[in-house]
Amino acid sequence: MSKDTNRLMGHADEADGIEEYDNPLPDWWLGLFWICVLWAIGYTVHYHFIGDRSQEGEFQAEMAAAAVRWPVQDAADVAFAMTPEAIAGGETVYATYCFVCHGQNLEGGIGQSFLDDVWVHGSSPEEVIHTITDGVPEKGMAPWGSILSAEQINHAAAYVLAKNAEALGIPLDQITQGSGGEEGSEGDHEEGSEEGHGEEGGGEHGG
Ligand code: HEC
Secondary structure, three states, rough: OOOOOEEEEEOOOOOOOOOEEEOOOOOHHHHHHHHHHHHHHHHHHHHHHOOOOHHHHHHHHHHHHHHHOOOOOOHHHHHOOHHHHHHHHHHHHHHHHHHHHOOOOOOOOOOOOOOOOOOOOOOHHHHHHHHHHOOOOHHHHHOHHHOOOOHHHHHHHHHHHHHHHHOOOHHHHHHHHHOOOOOOHHHHHHHHHHOOOOOHHHHHHHO
């Protein structure tokens, strides 16, 4: 089949004497074009009707696979423990996320100091974990529960509490015991702190 490759469009008069050929497309180009068209039809039929797939379905499948691979840890599932490992882990978390507001040496800044006995939101491990998890957004303390894992939060709490105990001269095991919240002095701190009587309450922490 010979193709007429010299046909002119014939609009030189409209285009300052510039002519244009009206050549047929090359066969290889047309071939690719029709292959693409056929492939698109085949793909559409396969994707939607034979394979019955959808973006939403793929998303759900990926989320399900991710949930199996990285199970969500419930804070309650991860036990808090005042172990040296937890405290060391907490130091890393603190140095990464917390120091900007609470100070390089926990001396405070935008956020509270952890070296005194002033605890606005409670000093038991439960309360501290709760404060870190839910934050105090209106005061500028982020809810870390959506950013850190339950383990990281427990570690951060262990670190903060350990450093606090160290600064106040309280034995570590007292803090773990205090986790039940039965210590009478805990309540005093919270009230005292609001009025800035923290210093006077110093002796109470140890009971
Ligand atoms: C953007 C600044 C900021 C960062 C970062 C931050 N905090 Fe805070 N944090 C605050 C502020 C402000 C408060 C005081 C909230 C209040 O007064 O109610 C606070 C309060 C707290 C309290 C309660 C103290 C109390 O007296 O009861 C704890 C515990 C705490 N932060 C732990 C952490 C930990 C752990 C991290 C790191 C994971 C962290 N914070 C990161 C700003 C911050």
